[in-house]
Amino acid sequence: MASQLKRKPVPLQQPIPAGMKPVVNESGIEIKPLYTADDIKDSTIAGEQPGAFPFTRGIHAEMYRKRWYTLRQYTGFSNAKATNERFQYLIKTGNTGLNVAFDLPSQCGIDSDDPRADGEVGRVGMAVDSLRDFEIAFDNIDLDKITVSLTINGSAAIMIAMYLAMAKKKGFDVAGLRGTAQNDILKEFVGRGTWIFPVEPSVKLIGDTIEYCAEHAPKYSPVSVCGYHIRESGCDPIEEMAYAICIAKAYIDETVKRGVDVNEFVGRLSFNFDIFGSIFEQVAKFRAGRRLWAKVLAEDYGVTDPKLMGLRMIAGGGGFGLTIEQPENNIIRGTMYALIASLSGCQTTALCCYDEAYTIPTPKAQQIALRTNQLLMEEGGLADTVDPLAGSYYIESLTDTMEAEMRKTVATVDQMGGIKKLIAEGTLQDHVSQQAYEYERKLESGEFRKVGVNCYQTDEDKDAQKDVEMHKNSPDDLQMQIDSVAQVKAERDDAEVQRTLTQLRADAVADVNLMPTIMDAVTAYATVGEITNVLADVYGFYQEPIRFEAAE
Amino acid sequence: MPQASENERKIKILIAKPGLDGHDVGAKVVVRGLMEAGFEVIYTGLRKTPEEIAQRAKDEGVDVIGLSILSGSHTPFCVRLRQLWDEYDLGTKMWIVGGNVPAADHDALKDIGVDAVFNTGTHLDVIADYIRENVSKWPRN
Numbered sequence: 001m002a003s004q005l006k007r008k009p010v011p012l013q014q015p016i017p018a019g020m021k022p023v024v025n026e027s028g029i030e031i032k033p034l035y036t037a038d039d040i041k042d043s044t045i046a047g048e049q050p051g052a053f054p055f056t057r058g059i060h061a062e063m064y065r066k067r068w069y070t071l072r073q074y075t076g077f078s079n080a081k082a083t084n085e086r087f088q089y090l091i092k093t094g095n096t097g098l099n100v101a102f103d104l105p106s107q108c109g110i111d112s113d114d115p116r117a118d119g120e121v122g123r124v125g126m127a128v129d130s131l132r133d134f135e136i137a138f139d140n141i142d143l144d145k146i147t148v149s150l151t152i153n154g155s156a157a158i159m160i161a162m163y164l165a166m167a168k169k170k171g172f173d174v175a176g177l178r179g180t181a182q183n184d185i186l187k188e189f190v191g192r193g194t195w196i197f198p199v200e201p202s203v204k205l206i207g208d209t210i211e212y213c214a215e216h217a218p219k220y221s222p223v224s225v226c227g228y229h230i231r232e233s234g235c236d237p238i239e240e241m242a243y244a245i246c247i248a249k250a251y252i253d254e255t256v257k258r259g260v261d262v263n264e265f266v267g268r269l270s271f272n273f274d275i276f277g278s279i280f281e282q283v284a285k286f287r288a289g290r291r292l293w294a295k296v297l298a299e300d301y302g303v304t305d306p307k308l309m310g311l312r313m314i315a316g317g318g319g320f321g322l323t324i325e326q327p328e329n330n331i332i333r334g335t336m337y338a339l340i341a342s343l344s345g346c347q348t349t350a351l352c353c354y355d356e357a358y359t360i361p362t363p364k365a366q367q368i369a370l371r372t373n374q375l376l377m378e379e380g381g382l383a384d385t386v387d388p389l390a391g392s393y394y395i396e397s398l399t400d401t402m403e404a405e406m407r408k409t410v411a412t413v414d415q416m417g418g419i420k421k422l423i424a425e426g427t428l429q430d431h432v433s434q435q436a437y438e439y440e441r442k443l444e445s446g447e448f449r450k451v452g453v454n455c456y457q458t459d460e461d462k463d464a465q466k467d468v469e470m471h472k473n474s475p476d477d478l479q480m481q482i483d484s485v486a487q488v489k490a491e492r493d494d495a496e497v498q499r500t501l502t503q504l505r506a507d508a509v510a511d512v513n514l515m516p517t518i519m520d521a522v523t524a525y526a527t528v529g530e531i532t533n534v535l536a537d538v539y540g541f542y543q544e545p546i547r548f549e550a551a552e
Numbered sequence: 553m554p555q556a557s558e559n560e561r562k563i564k565i566l567i568a569k570p571g572l573d574g575h576d577v578g579a580k581v582v583v584r585g586l587m588e589a590g591f592e593v594i595y596t597g598l599r600k601t602p603e604e605i606a607q608r609a610k611d612e613g614v615d616v617i618g619l620s621i622l623s624g625s626h627t628p629f630c631v632r633l634r635q636l637w638d639e640y641d642l643g644t645k646m647w648i649v650g651g652n653v654p655a656a657d658h659d660a661l662k663d664i665g666v667d668a669v670f671n672t673g674t675h676l677d678v679i680a681d682y683i684r685e686n687v688s689k690w691p692r693n
Contacts, residue, residue, distance in 0.1 A: 104572035104623065108599070116601070119628040120572050193574020193598045233577050324673060358652065433580040440581045444675050453673070544597035548583060 002430035002549045004416060007238065007409060010401060025281045027238045029401055035393035043396045050345075050386045052306060054294040056287045056399065057387040058345035059310030064383035069341070070348040071373050072097035072149060072314070078122040078477040079484070080136035087141060093367060094374070099149040099350055100137070101125030102159070107194040109155040109532030112481045121478050124360075125151075128159065129485045130525045134166040143172050149180040149224070149314070149348075154196040156183035157205045158531050161518040164217060180221040180270055180314075183209055186247045187226045189423045189542070190432055191233030196532060199424040201539040205514065207254035212515035214265040223251060224272045224314065231274040232320045234436025237281060238402060241289035242409035243428070244271055245296060246419040252301060262301045267308035270347075275337040276321025283389055284398035286315065286344035291399070292406050315346035322357040326452035330354035331368060338372045342382035343389055349373060426545025434549070485527065492525040500524050501534050508538040562592040563687055565616040568605045569598045570633075573623035575651075578672060582620065582650060585676030591683070602632040606640035615687055616646040622672070626653050630664045637665070646687055650674070 009028040016022060016033060023031045032039070048054070051061030060066065072095060087098055102125040105117035111129050112121045121127050126137060138148070152159040160181045168174050185202040188195045195202065206223060213222040227244035235243065248269055256262050273289075275282055293311040297303040317337025322330045331354045341349045351369040353361035361369075376382040389395045413419050422428040442448035449455050500521035507517050514535075521531055567583050569576055576598055583595045594612055596605060609617050621629060626649060637643045649661060650670040658669045667686070670679050 104574075108572050110572070116572070119625045120623065123624055188574070191574075191577065193576055194572075324671075433577070433584070436577050437581050437584040440585070440676065444677075546595055546597055548580075548587065548595070 002427050002434060002547070005412065005422075005428065005431040007236070007405070010405065026277050027236050027281060027285075027402065027405065029281075029398070029405070035397055037393060039393050039397040040391075040400075043400060045390060045396050045399075051310075053298070053309060054291040055310045056291040057390055059290070059312060059347070061386075063345055063386040064342070064377070065386065068377055068383055069346055069373075070097040070147065071095055071370055072099045072147075072348050072350045079127055079481045080133040081480075082477060083126040083137050084139055084141075087137070089363065090366070091141070091146060094370060095146075097147045097149060097348060098141075100151060102150075102152055103127045104194070106159075106528060107152060107154055109158070109196050109528055109536075111485060111527050111529030112478075113485050114529055121481055127481045128162070129481070129527045129529070130488045131162050131165055131169075131522050132484065132488050132525065134162045135169065138166060138170070143167055143170070143177060143179070147178050147180070149182070151182050153182055153185050153188045153192070154194040154202075155528055155532060156181050156185070157209050157515065157518055158522065158528050160209055160213075160220075160222060161515065161522045164220075165519060165523045174217050174220075176219055177217055178219045178221075180224050181209070182226065182272065183223045184226045184247065184272075186250060186419060186423055187229050187244075190243075190429050191229035195542045197535065197539040198542045199420060201535075202542070203250060203254050203420060204511075206251050207258065208513045208515050210251065210255045210265050210268075211258060211260050211513055213268065214260065218268070221268045221270045221312075223248075223268075224270045225251070226272040228272045228274040228316065230432060234432045234434075234439060236435065237277065237285045238405045239409055239432075240274060241285055241292070241402075242406040242413070243419065244273070245289070245293055245406070245410055246413045248293075249296070249300065250418065250420050256301075262303060263305060263308060266297060266301070266303060267305075271311055271313040273313055273315045273346075274318050274320070275315050275340050276318030276333070279336060279340055279343075280394060280398060281402075282340045283343045284395055284402050286313070286346070287387075287395070287399045288403035288406060290345075292403050292410075296410070312347050314348040314350060315341045315344060316350040317341065317352055319352050319356065322352055322354070323450065323453050324357045325457070327354055327357065329452050330357065331372070334369055334372050335376070338376055339380075339382070341373075342376055345387060424545075426547040429545070430547040430549050488525050488527075496524040497521070497526045497530070501526060501530060504531065505534050505538060508535055562590065563616065563683060564592045564594070564612065564614040565618060565683065566594050566596065566605070566609050566612060566614040567618045567620060568596040568600055568608070569620055570600055570602065570605060570629045571621065571623060571625050572599055573621060573625070574598055575622040576620070578622070578651065579620035582618070582676065582679065586680060586683075589676070589680040589684075591680070602629065602636055606633065606636040606642060609642055609645065610640045614645065616648065616683055617642065618648045618650060620650050621653070622651040624652070626651070627657055627660055627664075630661055630666060634664050646683065648679070648683070650679070 007028055012030045048056050050057035103122050104120045104124055106128040110117050112127050150159055164174050167177050209222040213220050225244045225248045227240035230243050231240035290311040294309040297309050303309055321333055334351050338351055353365035353369045355361055355365045416422055446454045504517045504521055507514050565586055567579055569579055583593050586593045647666050648668045649666050652672055653669050661669055668682055
């Protein structure tokens with residue numbers, strides 16, 4: 001029952017003065033008009049240090065005094081060549097990391113020349129069919145200096161293999177290669193939707209990538225667990241953090257059950273969270289989540305090495321927070337979100353661009369997003385000291401309350417059979433979409449205030465057709481992609497492709513780790529679609545549970 | 553919002569997600585909103601082909617087909633669905649599209665046969681009222 005997941009509100013112990021309007025944050029926690037020393041008398045914060053368990057104050061002792069967070073913008077469109085040009089531009093303007101967007105066919109394991117890809121090739125990201133596309137996209141990019149994040153999930157095992165194979169071909173040492181793949185399939189079933197196989201084999205593939213990377217690419221982060229998309233799909237900030245922890249636990253369990261020591265891989269798991277909403281609630285969310293994650297590793301998995309227990313995160317803001325109405329306001333929202341990211345001790349940010357609510361960002365908008373972060377650091381003093389809000393009566397009180405609420409939510413999920421079960425049966429999706437519906441109703445009624453949307457509108461806003469723009473693909477680029485697949489297929493050794501695909505099928509049936517054979521297949525230039533089809537023959541496709549439980 | 557009366561046959565609506573686009577928050581919100589407004593609503597789930605949507609609309613005998621598209625592929629998709637109208641006997645159904653559709657494309661969609669386009673941010677009541685007020689004029693001539 002989805003309603004069992006519904007969190008209870010957290011009221012105040014002492015009533016607020018008569019006549020004062022109550023304030024309840026998005027997490028359902030009622031906020032006091034004034035916090036005092038009394039509110040943090042049970043807090044453990046005075047004894048906590050950044051860089052030490054339980055990491056509430058940050059995962060490094062010196063945080064941004066030593067190194068700023070990585071600035072990483074989400075980019076990728078059309079084909080590998082056009083994407084490479086944009087990468088070069090982003091590096092020139094000061095990005096120290098790249099975040100690759102893939103088109104939908106690539107994300108769903110479909111080749112560009114497949115009829116199902118019609119109209120979608122290169123539309124929302126870079127089209128990748130074979131290793132050739134990776135070779136072109138990362139041409140002349142120093143992978144030892146620039147860390148690359150692959151925003152890929154359903155077909156992630158294949159894309160990670162391609163990235164590693166490409167790096168190897170270009171002469172980089174894979175054992176020392178840093179970077180991240182999103183590779184979080186469980187959240188795809190709740191939000192984002194680029195699943196391919198059923199839940200069980202999907203989670204098995206995640207285990208394969210974790211196990212393979214632990215052995216062959218130990219510096220690479222094979223999974224970035226995403227609270228982000230579940231939050232964007234409607235859940236509250238407590239649930240965002242709690243569900244992400246539940247998902248991470250599912251991947252740990254999948255890997256540990258194969259006999260892999262948790263200490264060998266848990267330090268390479270990273271996280272991806274969303275930023276929008278109340279500044280203080282968001283900062284407290286990150287601090288509480290970090291603390292809970294460290295405790296979960298200690299309590300549930302017996303991890304003791306503090307180096308493995310810090311919650312590393314990319315915190316990005318925040319597509320759902322941006323509006324088509326008065327789009328320039330999104331620059332100011334972006335500043336708030338970057339401020340939150342800085343105050344929260346994140347490792348990387350990818351700020352949404354102000355025009356992202358209605359189009360693929362222009363270079364100008366990308367530059368503004370980047371400058372927002374740089375300005376906060378250079379002019380705003382955000383990098384001057386570690387965890388600057390620590391000790392605040394309000395922040396510490398809220399951090400403690402949110403940690404307790406997150407812990408309750410994780411326990412509820414566990415009691416209901418675990419997150420994998422709740423997702424397979426559609427219970428979690430039903431709960432999250434119910435929350436999205438309630439949010440929409442509050443937005444429409446004005447109960448939830450959104451500037452330019454339901455308050456502070458100009459007459460112009462009310463009359464204007466809210467317009468969106470779509471990135472126009474050049475038909476030449478698309479033809480180039482289809483020609484490129486044909487050329488790769490003409491030039492490769494077909495016998496080797498067939499041999500590796502036959503082996504892959506056998507491996508999938510035998511239920512062994514598929515990564516070594518996927519590496520062989522991509523190196524032989526087998527395509528994303530060919531590899532996916534072999535796996536789908538064995539695993540089948542995910543059948544989406546459709547549930548709309550009536551609200552209570 | 554006016555509710556359908558008890559003995560009135562509920563208006564039946566199919567909300568479909570065509571193509572590979574995985575953004576389903578809006579579609580699911582619309583499904584719940586229309587259910588609450590008293591309609592019978594069927595949701596297809598993600599990644600449906602034009603043929604699958606046409607078949608479902610025919611099998612379920614729906615009055616309204618609603619497509620939710622945020623990937624920018626609205627025009628080619630609507631062209632493909634329009635080509636199936638006669639084969640699946642859909643020409644008499646109300647056809648609405650929701651999502652991110654640039655204003656410049658609205659007329660093109662209407663030329664293809666779409667009756668109304670509701671962009672992101674449209675209030676649920678506006679969609680419900682449109683359907684209720686106009687579906688009585690269906691089947692169209």
